[in-house]
Amino acid sequence: MKIRDAACCADERVVRAAAAEDCEESRLALSRRAVLGVSAGLFSWACTPGWARASAEATNDPRFLVVVLRGGMDGLSTVVPHGDKAYRSLRGDLAIPRNKTIKLDNFFGLHPSLKNFGKLYKKGDASVVHATCVPLRNRSHFDTQDNLENGHPGATTGYATGWLNRLLSALPSGSPIVTHGGIQIGEAPLILRGPAPVLGWSPERYSHLENPLLYMVRTLYKANDTQMYNFLEAGLKADKLAEGKGSKDKNISDLRKGFRGAARLLRASNGPRIAALSVDGWDTHTDQGVIGGQFANLLTELDQGIEDFRKATGPTWKKTVMVLVTEFGRTARTNGDDGTDHGVGTVALLAGGAVKGGKVVSDWPGLAPSQLYDGSDLKATTDLRSVFKGVLADHLGVPGSILDTSVFPESGGVKQLNGLISASSGDGLQIAESSGRPVSLTSMAPIARYRRGEPVSGAGPRVL
Amino acid sequence: MALSVSDAEKARIAFQRFGLGAKKSTFKRVAADPMAALVRELNKPKVALYNGRALPSYKKAASQSQKSFDNAENFRRKELEARVKKHLRADIGFVERLVLFWSNHFNMSIRKSNAVRGTIGHLERTVIRKHVLGNFSNMLLGVMQHPAMISFLDNDDSVGPNSKYGRDRGAGFNENLGREAMELHTIGSGGGYTEEDVTALALILTGWSYVRNWEADNGYNNGRNRNRGRFIYRKTWHEPGAITLMGKSYPATGRKQGIAALRDLARNPATAEHIAFKLVRHFITDEPTPEMVEPLKQAYIKSGGNLKTVSLALLQLPEAFSAPLTKLRTPYELAIAQFRALNKIYKKDDYWWAFAGPLSALNNMPWECASPEGYPDETLYWLDPDGMTLRLDTAKVSGSVYGNRYRSGALSLARSLYDSALTPETKQRISEAGSKSSQFTVLFCSPEFQRR
Numbered sequence: 001m002k003i004r005d006a007a008c009c010a011d012e013r014v015v016r017a018a019a020a021e022d023c024e025e026s027r028l029a030l031s032r033r034a035v036l037g038v039s040a041g042l043f044s045w046a047c048t049p050g051w052a053r054a055s056a057e058a059t060n061d062p063r064f065l066v067v068v069l070r071g072g073m074d075g076l077s078t079v080v081p082h083g084d085k086a087y088r089s090l091r092g093d094l095a096i097p098r099n100k101t102i103k104l105d106n107f108f109g110l111h112p113s114l115k116n117f118g119k120l121y122k123k124g125d126a127s128v129v130h131a132t133c134v135p136l137r138n139r140s141h142f143d144t145q146d147n148l149e150n151g152h153p154g155a156t157t158g159y160a161t162g163w164l165n166r167l168l169s170a171l172p173s174g175s176p177i178v179t180h181g182g183i184q185i186g187e188a189p190l191i192l193r194g195p196a197p198v199l200g201w202s203p204e205r206y207s208h209l210e211n212p213l214l215y216m217v218r219t220l221y222k223a224n225d226t227q228m229y230n231f232l233e234a235g236l237k238a239d240k241l242a243e244g245k246g247s248k249d250k251n252i253s254d255l256r257k258g259f260r261g262a263a264r265l266l267r268a269s270n271g272p273r274i275a276a277l278s279v280d281g282w283d284t285h286t287d288q289g290v291i292g293g294q295f296a297n298l299l300t301e302l303d304q305g306i307e308d309f310r311k312a313t314g315p316t317w318k319k320t321v322m323v324l325v326t327e328f329g330r331t332a333r334t335n336g337d338d339g340t341d342h343g344v345g346t347v348a349l350l351a352g353g354a355v356k357g358g359k360v361v362s363d364w365p366g367l368a369p370s371q372l373y374d375g376s377d378l379k380a381t382t383d384l385r386s387v388f389k390g391v392l393a394d395h396l397g398v399p400g401s402i403l404d405t406s407v408f409p410e411s412g413g414v415k416q417l418n419g420l421i422s423a424s425s426g427d428g429l430q431i432a433e434s435s436g437r438p439v440s441l442t443s444m445a446p447i448a449r450y451r452r453g454e455p456v457s458g459a460g461p462r463v464l
Numbered sequence: 465m466a467l468s469v470s471d472a473e474k475a476r477i478a479f480q481r482f483g484l485g486a487k488k489s490t491f492k493r494v495a496a497d498p499m500a501a502l503v504r505e506l507n508k509p510k511v512a513l514y515n516g517r518a519l520p521s522y523k524k525a526a527s528q529s530q531k532s533f534d535n536a537e538n539f540r541r542k543e544l545e546a547r548v549k550k551h552l553r554a555d556i557g558f559v560e561r562l563v564l565f566w567s568n569h570f571n572m573s574i575r576k577s578n579a580v581r582g583t584i585g586h587l588e589r590t591v592i593r594k595h596v597l598g599n600f601s602n603m604l605l606g607v608m609q610h611p612a613m614i615s616f617l618d619n620d621d622s623v624g625p626n627s628k629y630g631r632d633r634g635a636g637f638n639e640n641l642g643r644e645a646m647e648l649h650t651i652g653s654g655g656g657y658t659e660e661d662v663t664a665l666a667l668i669l670t671g672w673s674y675v676r677n678w679e680a681d682n683g684y685n686n687g688r689n690r691n692r693g694r695f696i697y698r699k700t701w702h703e704p705g706a707i708t709l710m711g712k713s714y715p716a717t718g719r720k721q722g723i724a725a726l727r728d729l730a731r732n733p734a735t736a737e738h739i740a741f742k743l744v745r746h747f748i749t750d751e752p753t754p755e756m757v758e759p760l761k762q763a764y765i766k767s768g769g770n771l772k773t774v775s776l777a778l779l780q781l782p783e784a785f786s787a788p789l790t791k792l793r794t795p796y797e798l799a800i801a802q803f804r805a806l807n808k809i810y811k812k813d814d815y816w817w818a819f820a821g822p823l824s825a826l827n828n829m830p831w832e833c834a835s836p837e838g839y840p841d842e843t844l845y846w847l848d849p850d851g852m853t854l855r856l857d858t859a860k861v862s863g864s865v866y867g868n869r870y871r872s873g874a875l876s877l878a879r880s881l882y883d884s885a886l887t888p889e890t891k892q893r894i895s896e897a898g899s900k901s902s903q904f905t906v907l908f909c910s911p912e913f914q915r916r
Contacts, residue, residue: 142575200848205857206825207857207860209859213860214856216896224890224910224911225911445652446841448653450741451654457844
């Protein structure tokens with residue numbers, strides 16, 4: 001029973017350590033389960049028997065992965081503004097020397113732990129947006145994570161749907177993005193919650209049932225409960241595809257399994273086109289470290305995940321964009337515990353073969369005392385929604401009319417950031433301005449549907 | 465002598481649709497007349513209540529939770545353990561299921577704050593349980609004046625803009641509690657209230673707060689050591705003047721204004737309909753029809769919101785014992801059903817490994833659902849590909865942890881829990897499964913055990 005120590009107790013430690021900081025960090029607890037039903041295609045038990053082959057051919061549709069870095073990632077240590085004179089004194093012991101970072105341009109250096117990301121940057125497959133943040137700037141994990149995922153201008157609660165799900169709901173139904181749908185890896189994040197059915201897959205956390213026991217349970221379901229049988233078969237297929245051949249994923253972390261699984265699923269020709277996954281642990285209040293230590297280890301693991309993802313997407317990489325975002329940055333100054341507290345401005349990282357890379361995009365606000373937000377944080381000069389809009393428009397061909405209303409409500413004044421995506425990416429996918437489907441901005445409560453005389457439950461799984 | 469298949473099915477319905485799962489010790493008594501056994505449970509005095517020396521008083525839970533995460537977490541663990549043990553003692557567990565239903569109706573997450581973490585168990589034990597077969601308006605008032613709900617829905621800093629404090633400081637109100645009280649707790653979406661009503665209720669509830677640690681430490685805002693962490697009504701934060709909610713004007717009576725408004729919301733026929741609908745959907749079917757909802761709604765209206773009367777009306781629906789068991793046990797219900805079947809719970813050392821871990825993996829750890837809507841009562845929320853494979857994985861854990869601690873084998877246990885409702889297929893697969901733990905895994909995976 002090895003897993004006992006490796007998985008469960010580790011989680012408990014993470015949660016307790018985080019919650020001991022007396023903010024709502026325990027929100028960062030890992031949970032791994034799917035929400036709602038199944039998307040079209042991939043997991044339908046009726047589809048072609050050969051689909052689960054890991055080598056399923058890639059298609060030309062664009063692929064999109066959103067990685068939510070939960071806890072508030074320190075943007076100033078991830079992409080270091082050496083060119084700002086105030087940086088060194090502000091960061092004191094946590095300041096990273098220029099000669100230790102990977103040079104991105106004359107102003108910015110990359111944390112040395114992001115080696116693979118650095119290589120992608122040099123190759124033109126990765127870029128950075130600096131001094132960005134979600135519209136809500138109240139420094140609460142709970143509220144700003146919601147805000148990042150619900151896509152609303154700044155209200156904190158009461159929105160039960162996520163912008164990525166509303167994207168799937170708003171695009172015209174013929175679109176390949178809609179046909180193939182989205183998947184959440186691991187937990188069921190708000191960003192993918194909503195009316196459009198989404199698939200879920202989690203990295204193996206407890207060891208699977210093996211034959212002959214598994215066979216017996218399948219046989220039992222087949223005889224006695226078709227619905228349970230069908231869902232189990234679909235889940236087993238998802239595992240088979242996402243977990244890869246043999247046991248090469250055996251000794252790697254859940255995080256890396258998640259990135260690999262996401263890549264394999266996105267790569268499959270009838271697999272999902274959109275995925276979301278979360279990486280926890282960025283709330284570095286104490287002993288953050290500089291070149292090594294806690295924060296560096298987090299980055300190393302993430303960097304490995306990005307590289308795993310790149311490799312596992314294979315030929316699909318060139319059609320892929322991944323965006324790595326966090327709910328807020330850290331205070332510009334260090335605190336008394338060699339860490340940093342909840343702040344505002346931070347970075348967004350982009351990687352993928354479809355990214356127009358090799359640049360740091362930033363309207364740099366400066367770090368002088370008078371330039372800091374509330375006198376304490378890096379100011380956010382770019383609304384994170386501008387980044388998302390730029391990617392969705394240029395990579396997935398989503399028209400502004402859908403972006404400004406259904407996906408990011410009341411965001412007409414938030415301009416999309418251009419030039420993030422290489423020109424060929426959205427080819428042939430431009431979706432007509434007038435083709436969007438209406439989307440309710442809050443989920444339709446079952447009682448409301450009952451009162452209107454409609455079927456109460458969601459559409460459930462779609463079968464090919 | 466074995467029961468007829470239809471009698472055994474009725475017992476299974478009592479234990480699974482309405483209860484927390486069959487127990488060897490009570491199976492025969494319940495199977496003799498399942499309906500009567502359910503009613504008996506409702507009639508048992510103080511059936512929902514329990515107490516224990518280890519469980520904190522209101523004062524202790526509220527104040528100590530403010531002081532540290534560890535205190536709050538300690539209370540959570542103790543309250544949860546006491547809850548699980550209470551689930552095991554119930555004959556059928558219908559009242560326990562009702563407690564879980566109402567707890568989910570007023571859902572909160574311990575991840576929000578130490579206040580919620582340390583007092584949510586107290587709220588459930590002393591407010592939900594106290595009124596689970598009593599009057600809904602009392603339950604509503606108890607919840608709304610508890611620090612856990614005040615904290616979870618952000619009412620602690622909600623200040624009337626025209627109150628003294630609001631004018632002095634330029635402070636404003638937070639509409640979260642007012643909105644959810646209407647949308648989720650009483651009237652329900654589509655029940656005829658407007659955005660103006662949401663604002664009105666939020667203003668009516670301004671000044672309903674709790675004493676935060678820093679207020680008690682420094683004597684701010686009437687905070688003292690003796691009221692640390694407890695609900696407080698702050699007069700100088702309350703919006704002055706009469707306020708109109710759903711067409712009725714509520715005069716400026718301070719805290720009583722809110723009590724009157726909430727009592728009226730509880731009495732509203734739309735609230736009756738919302739609660740009736742949710743009960744039917746939770747216990748019987750994903751798609752309640754007006755024919756199922758109306759009898760409960762009328763029982764609610766006629767009894768003035770008496771929840772025992774409404775629960776009886778649920779049992780008396782024609783579908784109560786005739787509709788097939790098409791819903792799926794939640795992972796938590798599944799864990800409890802295993803404990804009841806085996807008459808064992810997790811050992812202390814197994815808490816994470818065999819209980820909290822699997823429930824976290826399946827996203828169903830009690831008091832940790834982040835949305836104020838609570839866990840959905842939709843079968844396909846629980847029954848999906850990822851959920852199914854995880855269910856099997858965790859059934860394997862249960863089989864090896866609990867099954868091996870059980871004296872006899874899974875087949876004889878299955879016979880005594882299901883009698884003639886045990887299908888030949890399940891019987892056959894259990895007996896083929898080989899090792900003892902594998903046999904329990906098959907039993908826990910079987911549709912007989914998973915559905916409700």
